[in-house]
Amino acid sequence: MPRTKKKNRGAQHGNVQPFSDEDASIETLSHCSSFSDATSVADEGGEASEDAAQEDFQYKLKGFIDSTVDKSAKTRQGALDGLKTAMATRILYEFISERRMTITDSIERCLKKGKGEEQRAAASLACLLCIQLGSGIESEEVLKTLKPIFRNILADGSANIQARQAVATSLGLCTLVAEDDILDVHATMECFENLFTRSYARADGTCPSVSPQTSQLHTNALLSWALLLTICTASQVKDILRKHLPKLPRLLESEDVNMRIAAGETIALLFELARDMDAEFEFDSWDELCDKLNALATDCNKHRAKTDKRKQRSVFRDVLKAVEEGDFQSETIRFGTERMTIDSWVRKRTYDAFREFVGSGMNYHLQANEFIRDVFELGPPMLVDSATMKAMKISRFERHLHNSAAFKARTKARSKFRDKRVDVGEF
Template identity: 80%
Template sequence: MKMPRSKKRNNRGAQQRAVQPFSDEDASIETLSRCSSFSETGSVAEDGGEVGEDVALEDFQFKLKGFIDSTVDKSAKTRQSALDGLKTAMATKILYEFILERRLTIADSIERCLKKGKGEEQRAAASLACLLCIQLGSGIESEEVFKALKPVFKNILNDGTANIQARQACATSLGICSLVAEDDILDVYSTMECFEGLFSRSYARGDSSRPTFGQGTTVLHTHALLSWALLLTICPASEVRNILMKHLARLPSLLESEDLNMRIAAGETIALLVELARDLHTDFEHEALEPLCEKLNALATDCNKHRAKNDKRKQRSVFRDVLRGVEEGDFQTETIRFGTERMEIDSWVRKRMYDAFREFVGSGMNYHLQANEFIRDVFALGPPVMVDAATLKAMKVSRFERHLYNAAAFKARTKARSKVRDKRVDVGEF
């Protein structure tokens, strides 16, 4: 049984050059500004026109090649720095052509760092694997990479003696890479079972008692739950029914966790499951809906003094949305604007996908929404929109113009407030 996605060798080089949503200058400068070691080339690209752009691009690619070479250095610090440099570049710029012929070399470096590295190095390598798959998109190339890395991810994830940070990173990365590069739905089910074997350990026992774990293990279970929920978004109806029967009654026990992130992950996963259930049956009603809504309402109005104010504020905000989704089938739509386009996050399915990608590309998410064909396909945005340099420049407001506008707004606001202050009422006159 195959995933309902077309799997073919990508041929996107010339196409992506033609549809870059930023000019080459903007794209290169944005990326260079995010890599401290690239800072000296930014001004060249700004001042020298096309020649400057070519110089900046050549220097940029030269440094990327240096990073790739440094991932096999004897020094752990050097390897870590190289992995971080590649992560930053892949998160902020489309590098499909550059990495296509180097994908297996990069994958070999990632595998070596996962197997022989420690903690932070393993975490960086796992994150880089995700970004590599996101860059390559859903095709044969990413399948080749994932085929080599999946056994390593699973071995670390299931090894109770492995570094807990490495296990956490592998839980998240395995989910994303499976979404992007896994071709067989049966393999997706197998990976989901791997995640279930972790987060289900945090379920309440039959006698309603709760297992206790260290903070690191709880974080691992949270990451496993979120990756499981991510893969749930691409499951066919028959598997969703099986999962509903197996997990919907047990997931609410995770709402009692002492860990805020686990409570939030559980709440959003419950909302996602209920949404999928209603997509199958519009009249779906959970048999334990009333007690579940009571739990969600308690978390949405939580006033426990022993919890930090910021935690309570975040929890109440999330669970108000979760309660509305479970009780009324409503979702608080969020609009994401990027370039000349915008996208609506209007369901728990889209939210889980958007949050998963944003975790890896960070502030580069808007750039990937504009230029990354795979991510645009996931969110049904169509081919990248052509925006020429002149249009882009016309859309921009110069720093000086922004300064003048802010200064004028500040002055007007100060005058308005002064008038209000001057209108004092002498109480003694009444």
């Protein structure tokens, strides 16, 4: 991953009263006014109103930071969720950078002393903190502090299962963003391997008995392992192909649909990486694997839920194409005035990982987050003025007219082809 070293600006934090849990869903305001909607600013009274809203927003954020050390577990969790919401929906680099050590200390405390939901929220906040800071010295320091705690929780079978699930996901993305040593990346991958390999079907075809929550932990570990595959060196990928590709199909036997899907997508990713290194790559059990993938792409087992079968068939049709033909069903993501194409399993796994944490804020981060733009090779953020944005917007009525006209044209064309009286020879 590209590394942009950034200087730490020290730690500051305000002394304000804690906020209630509902503040976790506040409508946050960006410090990066270039990406704000100028119309809404004008409605609120222009620049003065924007400054007041910015001050109020930062006041609330300081309150959340202070509340992460409150005696009440409910208050601490509400504060963690409030910070998560803010970091997921806006770029707050300057504010966060000045308080990085304070926030990291709070996350560490909540992970060590908190219980399930609080630990889950703290693990997710750690990941969002790294996403905000980007790839550099600051995020490396965050990971250096939290990695031993993450690994302990992950390896501790007596730890809260929700906390372990969250850590399995957060450690993967934190490592992608902040880990500077590829050997440490590999060591973290081994931590994940120690988990998901426990779901491998046995040699006789029977599956180990695991609870749904444990299966989710193993699935999260597999997805994080696959994410780190995308930044492995060629020699590491070769070792992984030799060691894991013959065994990964055993996960396709899992009773958990999410595990089957994660395994299928990971197999497709491995085939893509293998063929990038060697276009003539061959897998000894290729025919057997394709048969298994085809069975999952056309699964009609009555004992499985319809929604699970529908979701599974859709994914495994794409996985089968990837293994058989090296094909990928591309997808276009539109954000602001730009667009990005998800055209590979590597890019899909990376995009899905970021989207899991920033959620509906993904399009905003694609526009404004320098680190995420760097990951997807989008270049520096584009500053688009409000007049240009307004000119590019299409009203709902205009969009409705356009869609109606297109629908009528399509219907007319199809009806013409369906009409048996039309001579096919005319076409």
